[in-house]
Amino acid sequence: xxxxxxxxxxxxxxxxxxxxxxxxxxxxxxxxxxxxxxxxxxxxxxxxxxxxxxxxxxxxxxxxxxxxxxxxxxxxxxxxxxxxxxxxxxxxxxxxxxxxxxxxxxxxxxxxxxxxxxxxxxxxxxxxxxxxxxxxxxxxxxxxxxxxxxxxxxxxxxxxxxxxxxxxxxxxxxxxxxxxxxxxxxxxxxxxxxxxxxxxxxxxxxxxxxxxxxxxxxxxxxxxxxxxxxxxxxxxxxxxxxxxxxxxxxxxxxxxxxxxxxxxxxxxxxxxxxxxxxxxxxxxxxxxxxxxxxxxxxxxxxxxxxxxxxxxxxxxxxxxxxxxxxxxxxxxxxxxxxxxxxxxxxxxxxxxxxxxxxxxxxxxxxxxxxxxxxxxxxxxxxxxxxxxxxxxxxxxxxxxxxxxxxxxxxxxxxxxxxxxxxxxxxxxxxxxxxxxxxxxxxxxxxxxxxxxxxxxxxxxxxxxxxxxxxxxxxxxxxxxxxxxxxxxxxxxxxxxxxxxxxxxxxxxxxxxxxxxxxxxxxxxxxxxxxxxxxxxxxxxxxxxxxxxxxxxxxxxxxxxxxxxxxxxxxxxxxxxxxxxxxxxxxxxxxxxxxxxxxxxxxxxxxxxxx
Amino acid sequence: xxxxxxxxxxxxxxxxxxxxxxxxxxxxxxxxxxxxxxxxxxxxxxxxxxxxxxxxxxxxxxxxxxxxxxxxxxxxxxxxxxxxxxxxxxxxxxxxxxxxxxxxxxxxxxxxxxxxxxxxxxxxxxxxxxxxxxxxxxxxxxxxxxxxxxxxxxxxxxxxxxxxxxxxxxxxxxxxxxxxxxxxxxxxxxxxxxxxxxxxxxxxxxxxxxxxxxxxxxxxxxxxxxxxxxxxxxxxxxxxxxxxxxxxxxxxxxxxxx
Numbered sequence: 001x002x003x004x005x006x007x008x009x010x011x012x013x014x015x016x017x018x019x020x021x022x023x024x025x026x027x028x029x030x031x032x033x034x035x036x037x038x039x040x041x042x043x044x045x046x047x048x049x050x051x052x053x054x055x056x057x058x059x060x061x062x063x064x065x066x067x068x069x070x071x072x073x074x075x076x077x078x079x080x081x082x083x084x085x086x087x088x089x090x091x092x093x094x095x096x097x098x099x100x101x102x103x104x105x106x107x108x109x110x111x112x113x114x115x116x117x118x119x120x121x122x123x124x125x126x127x128x129x130x131x132x133x134x135x136x137x138x139x140x141x142x143x144x145x146x147x148x149x150x151x152x153x154x155x156x157x158x159x160x161x162x163x164x165x166x167x168x169x170x171x172x173x174x175x176x177x178x179x180x181x182x183x184x185x186x187x188x189x190x191x192x193x194x195x196x197x198x199x200x201x202x203x204x205x206x207x208x209x210x211x212x213x214x215x216x217x218x219x220x221x222x223x224x225x226x227x228x229x230x231x232x233x234x235x236x237x238x239x240x241x242x243x244x245x246x247x248x249x250x251x252x253x254x255x256x257x258x259x260x261x262x263x264x265x266x267x268x269x270x271x272x273x274x275x276x277x278x279x280x281x282x283x284x285x286x287x288x289x290x291x292x293x294x295x296x297x298x299x300x301x302x303x304x305x306x307x308x309x310x311x312x313x314x315x316x317x318x319x320x321x322x323x324x325x326x327x328x329x330x331x332x333x334x335x336x337x338x339x340x341x342x343x344x345x346x347x348x349x350x351x352x353x354x355x356x357x358x359x360x361x362x363x364x365x366x367x368x369x370x371x372x373x374x375x376x377x378x379x380x381x382x383x384x385x386x387x388x389x390x391x392x393x394x395x396x397x398x399x400x401x402x403x404x405x406x407x408x409x410x411x412x413x414x415x416x417x418x419x420x421x422x423x424x425x426x427x428x429x430x431x432x433x434x435x436x437x438x439x440x441x442x443x444x445x446x447x448x449x450x451x452x453x454x455x456x457x458x459x460x461x462x463x464x465x466x467x468x469x470x471x472x473x474x475x476x477x478x479x480x481x482x483x484x485x486x487x488x489x490x491x492x493x494x495x496x497x498x499x500x501x502x503x504x505x506x507x508x509x510x511x512x513x514x515x516x517x518x519x520x521x522x523x524x525x526x527x528x529x530x531x532x533x534x535x536x537x538x539x540x541x542x543x544x545x546x547x548x549x550x551x552x553x554x555x556x557x558x559x560x561x562x563x564x565x566x567x568x569x570x571x572x573x574x575x576x577x578x579x580x581x582x583x584x585x586x587x588x589x590x591x592x593x594x595x596x597x598x599x600x601x602x603x604x605x606x607x608x609x610x
Numbered sequence: 611x612x613x614x615x616x617x618x619x620x621x622x623x624x625x626x627x628x629x630x631x632x633x634x635x636x637x638x639x640x641x642x643x644x645x646x647x648x649x650x651x652x653x654x655x656x657x658x659x660x661x662x663x664x665x666x667x668x669x670x671x672x673x674x675x676x677x678x679x680x681x682x683x684x685x686x687x688x689x690x691x692x693x694x695x696x697x698x699x700x701x702x703x704x705x706x707x708x709x710x711x712x713x714x715x716x717x718x719x720x721x722x723x724x725x726x727x728x729x730x731x732x733x734x735x736x737x738x739x740x741x742x743x744x745x746x747x748x749x750x751x752x753x754x755x756x757x758x759x760x761x762x763x764x765x766x767x768x769x770x771x772x773x774x775x776x777x778x779x780x781x782x783x784x785x786x787x788x789x790x791x792x793x794x795x796x797x798x799x800x801x802x803x804x805x806x807x808x809x810x811x812x813x814x815x816x817x818x819x820x821x822x823x824x825x826x827x828x829x830x831x832x833x834x835x836x837x838x839x840x841x842x843x844x845x846x847x848x849x850x851x852x853x854x855x856x857x858x859x860x861x862x863x864x865x866x867x868x
Contacts, residue, residue, distance in 0.1 A: 068759050073752075145753070147746040168756065171763040255764035263805070519784045519796030587781045597786050597796065 048220045053192040055163055056212025057469075059242035061179050061202060063251045064286075064464060069179050070169050070203065070296075072196060075142070076149035076161040078114075083136040085158045107131040110156050114141065117148055165196050167203070169296040175254045177309040178247065178288055178409065178462060180204055181296040192216060200307055202463070205410040206245055209466050215239030241469035248284035248464045253277060256588050257287040260581060261563075265291040268568035268575040270546075274311040274441045275564070275581075276460075277589070278449055280557035283458035283479055285407065285442070288312075312407060315415040315438035316545045316564055319529030320375045322434030324447055324549075327372050327496065329387045329395050332489040336383060338369045338496040341609060344379040351425030355381060355433070358528070364507075370607030373499035373510035375526060377433045384432035392432065393420045398484040399447045400457060401439055406479070408463045415439040434529055435539070445562030448525075448549045450482075451497075452557035455490035457482045497523040498554050498602040501579075507608040512579035515550060517586050519597040523557075524550030526577055531567060543567040548578035552586045553598050559589050777804045 032040070060071040086103050093102035111127035122141045130138045140159070144152075149161050167182045180201015186194045192214045198204035220232035257275055265273040273291040278284065290310045294302035308314070330336045345363045347356050357376050371379030384392060396402070402417030416438045418427055430436035442460055450457035459479035467473050485493075500510040501522045511526045527547035530539035546565040551557050561582055568575040589595065760766060783797035 067763070071756075071759075073756065074749075145749060147749050150742060150746070168760075170756070170760040170766075172765050174763060174765050252764050255768065259768075519786070584781070590784075591782065597784060 050219055050221045051192075052217050052219060053163075054215035054217060054237075054239040055165065056195060056214045056239045057241040058165065058167070058182070058196045058212065059210040059244040059466075059469075061210075061245045061247065063175070063247055063249045063254075064284075065250065066246075067251045069171055069175055069247070069249075069251070070167055070182070072165045073168050074146060074163065074165050076144045076146050077142050077164050078140040078144055078149060078152065078159050078161055079138065080131075080140060080159050081137055082131070082133065088158070110159070113155065114152055117152060118144060164194070167196055167296070171251065171255075172295045172297060173258070173293050174251060175247075175249055175288075176201075176293045176296050177290055177311065178202060178249060178254075179296070181294075181299055182207075182210075183299075201309065201410065202245065202247075202408070205408070206463070206466075210242045210245065212242040212469070213240040243469065243474075244467040245463055246465045246467060246473075248279075248286065248462055249288070250286045250592075253589070253592060254287040254289065256592075257585065258289040258293065260584055260588075261289050261291050264574065264578075264581045265565065265568070268565065268572055270565045270568035270575070272310065272566040273564060273568075274314075275585070276311060276441050276445045276562045277585070278442075278445050278460055278560045278562075280449055280452035280551060280560050281458070283446070283449055283460045284464065285460050285462045286559070288442070288462065309409060309411065311441050312409045313411045313413050313440075315413050315440045315443070316547075316566070317435050317438050317529040317531070318444055318547050318564075319434040319527030319545060320377075321444055321447075321525045321527035321547045321549045322437070323372055323375065323380045323432065324451065324493070324497075324525060325392065325395050325399060326380050326384045326387060326432045327368075328399075328451065328485050328489060328493050329391055330368070330383045331492050331496075332395075332485045333387065333391060335386045336368045338367065338492060339605070340368050341365050342368065342371065342379060342382065344371065344376055344382065346378065348378040348381050350381060350429030353426060353429070355429055364608050365610030366608050367606055369496050369499045369605050370508075370609075372497060372525070373502065373607050374507075375511050380432050381429060384428065389420075389423065389428055392428070393423075395484070396431070396437075398457070398482060399450065400443060400459070400482070401437065401447075405440075405442055405446060405459050407442055407460050408476075413440055415443055434527055441562045441564045444547065444549055444564070445560050448551055448562070449560045450484045451490045451494050452523075452551045452560055453490070454487040455483055455485040457484050494523050494551065494554055494557070497525055497551075499605050499607060500524050500526065502602065502604050502607075504604050504607065508604070508606060510607070512548070512577060512582075514577070515548070515579035515582045515586070517552070517583060517590065520552060520586070520590060520595070521554035521598040521600075521602040522550055522552055522586065523554035524548060524579075524582065526579060528576070542570075544570060546570070546576065546578050548582050550582045550586065552589060553595060554602065555598050555600070558593065558595055559586075561585055561589075777802050 055074070058072040061069045063069055085106075089101075089103035089106055092099075107128060111124045111131065114127055115122060115124035118141055121143060127140060130140055142164075143166055144161075153159050153161060164184050166184060169176070169179065169181075178201060180198055180203035182196045182198040182203040184194065185197045188194060195211055195214065197211060198207040203210065215238045216235070217233055217237070218235040257277060261273050261275050264270075270291070275287075275289050276285060277287040279286060288309075288311050290308075292306050294306040331338075336342075342365070343363055344366045346361045347354050349355075355377050357378050366374070366376060366379055368383070370376070371383065396417055402415055404412050404414050406412075418431075418436065427436060446457060446460055449460070458481050461476060461479050463476050465473050465475045484490075498521055500512050501516040501524060503509050503513040503516070512524060515524055516522055525548070527545070527549075529545040529547065530541070531543040531545060532538070533540040533543070544567065546568055548561075548563045550561050552559050552561065563578040563581055563585075565575075565578055565581075570576040574580050761770075780800065780802050781797065783795055783799040786794045786796065788794065
């Protein structure tokens with residue numbers, strides 16, 4: 001019988017030893033894997049797994065020709081954890097007293113380097129002050145270019161950076177009232193949601209389209225580094241960029257209008273002014289200007305009045321430009337013809353008060369054209385009486401007064417039109433001549449746009465389309481079209497209002513010969529509305545809204561211009577009518593869009609025939 | 611190396627064959643420069659055949675088999691002497707050799723893996739560096755593009771034109787060229803005049819002075835009830851928003867912190 005002989009030599013000794021080691025390793029393995037696996041792998045994960053936020057790029061705002069009015073720029077904000085830095089450097093100084101380096105020398109070195117690198121953003125003194133703050137953390141510089149930030153961080157690793165963006169407005173004040181302003185928002189506790197968001201204007205009202213959605217990727221990185229370990233990217237959610245907005249605004253025209261309006265308002269010592277240029281056929285707003293505006297690149301310098309886009313937020317009593325409604329109604333319902341004559345007295349009694357014409361006169365024989373060309377209140381009220389309150393009220397509604405145009409700008413006002421049920425005796429003595437109701441300059445121009453477009457009023461719009469990040473262009477929903485009057489009526493009124501700009505013999509000049517542009521037929525209407533005197537509560541005898549609405553050219557309408565001046569000095573020649581301003585604007589329009597000259601001169605029609 | 615082609619049981623039963631193999635082994639290695647183990651092709655079936663014979667006969671057959679293999683070349687490749695010397699191929703002839711060979715392969719494998727992953731990491735670093743370079747160049751390109759855009763805007767161009775001493779052209783006269791070639795002039799060409807710069811500070815509006823109005827409706831001071839112009843209420847909220855934003859915009863220290 002042979003059994004296993006236990007041999008006590010070195011082979012067996014070594015093998016026993018190895019087996020013992022294996023057993024120990026096995027037990028440790030079991031212990032780690034079974035009991036500590038979760039905790040250890042979590043700790044390891046936290047050490048290396050890094051969430052990298054992919055910021056979303058905000059969409060740009062472009063004008064109708066693709067010129068950029070607003071776009072985003074990626075920047076870095078440099079910051080430092082003072083607590084950690086002080087600790088590290090104090091320790092270093094303690095351990096190496098001979099190196100002569102400590103927290104103080106370090107911050108001086110950093111400040112010097114950074115100030116030299118970013119002279120336009122900060123100074124050495126400012127940085128030193130920030131470093132010496134008692135708190136645990138501080139921001140150092142904002143709006144640093146990414147490459148400069150990378151350089152600084154490479155040299156001084158204790159400085160951390162945060163990715164941000166800021167909005168640049170290359171045109172400055174150009175169309176600032178329309179475009180608005182956006183800034184970096186950090187209120188959200190989720191850091192990945194920090195982004196640019198709008199505050200004013202289209203930046204604010206179309207923020208949902210412009211702001212994208214941030215993405216994120218989860219990667220493993222070497223600790224403390226930004227080098228990604230290859231093959232470890234997971235949970236990739238790509239960022240969705242914002243859409244670009246294409247506006248109907250023409251930059252050059254907008255600039256020109258803003259300049260001209262500002263200068264005119266200054267020259268006439270007016271309190272303010274607004275103006276709009278619209279396409280006669282499509283209602284697209286080519287330019288929208290207030291007399292004062294802000295520079296979005298320097299918002300701190302702006303006053304609240306500058307930020308108010310009065311062109312759509314502030315309605316005013318229009319005055320005689322509102323006589324368009326009576327004219328259109330009278331022609332539409334066959335009450336009169338442009339060349340029909342009327343006996344027009346100098347005053348007329350409405351309910352309990354007397355309405356006079358702007359110029360004192362006895363009873364004159366005027367044509368219908370004359371009533372409107374010379375802006376006779378009495379003649380208008382006579383025609384309005386024949387039109388009747390019902391039909392007049394209907395037309396007021398069809399012309400879009402008292403309701404928002406939906407232009408697409410925030411804060412748009414509806415204007416004020418007294419409801420039909422609340423009309424008193426004097427209401428109908430005021431409304432036809434443009435007092436007792438209010439409208440914005442956009443609504444005012446919209447009325448004339450209807451006349452210029454064969455009676456079809458197209459709601460004005462300022463955003464043409466949005467362009468998604470993948471390049472697809474999504475046009476805005478088309479605006480509403482309302483047939484206000486018959487096409488023949490619109491044409492007739494359009495032709496009739498040419499007389500406003502005519503210069504004739506004796507009393508046969510309209511109220512605005514300066515509005516005429518040589519070579520083109522112009523149709524338009526002046527307006528002078530008394531402002532409300534806040535002290536007395538009645539109408540002022542000295543402060544007026546001076547308005548003008550014009551169509552260029554009258555024989556083939558391309559553009560409609562609306563102007564409102566708030567309380568200009570009416571003793572000045574330019575102060576009592578906005579016609580010279582219209583003239584300049586129309587002349588520039590004709591140049592810029594190379595509008596062909598009108599083949600025929602507008603005929604000079606009789607206005608006052610007796 | 612080849613495993614023994616006979617089982618232990620067979621080997622124990624033919625101890626003499628094993629002995630003869632052992633003796634044949636060193637002799638073969640001396641006689642041949644290429645040391646291959648004698649491939650016992652036929653030893654399997656031969657062994658079973660040989661089991662039936664006597665021991666002496668077995669030995670004789672075994673020796674014959676060895677010799678014939680030697681003469682034939684044994685079915686295993688024999689390199690010509692020169693190349694063999696140069697290559698110095700030493701395929702292990704024993705178990706220890708086999709183990710060593712495997713360990714060698716393992717080491718090579720490990721070294722290769724290490725080297726590849728090091729390369730991958732090195733590539734990652736290189737990629738990071740190149741990416742940083744590209745980003746910096748792209749940023750520069752963008753910055754230049756922004757400069758161009760900024761200088762292209764109407765306001766910037768107007769400033770530069772003004773700085774050059776140019777003036778806006780004012781109203782042009784227009785020339786109509788008729789189909790018959792004749793021209794007609796509209797308007798009067800005038801020299802462009804420099805416009806006064808708009809004053810930076812706005813002058814206050816004129817005082818409220820009682821003046822008879824030049825134009826406009828003249829009416830009694832009474833007016834309709836309920837038709838006050840719409841005072842916008844949005845400006846107040848907007849002002850508050852802007853002030854809050856201004857505070858946020860300027861001092862972002864409060865938001866940061868650890």
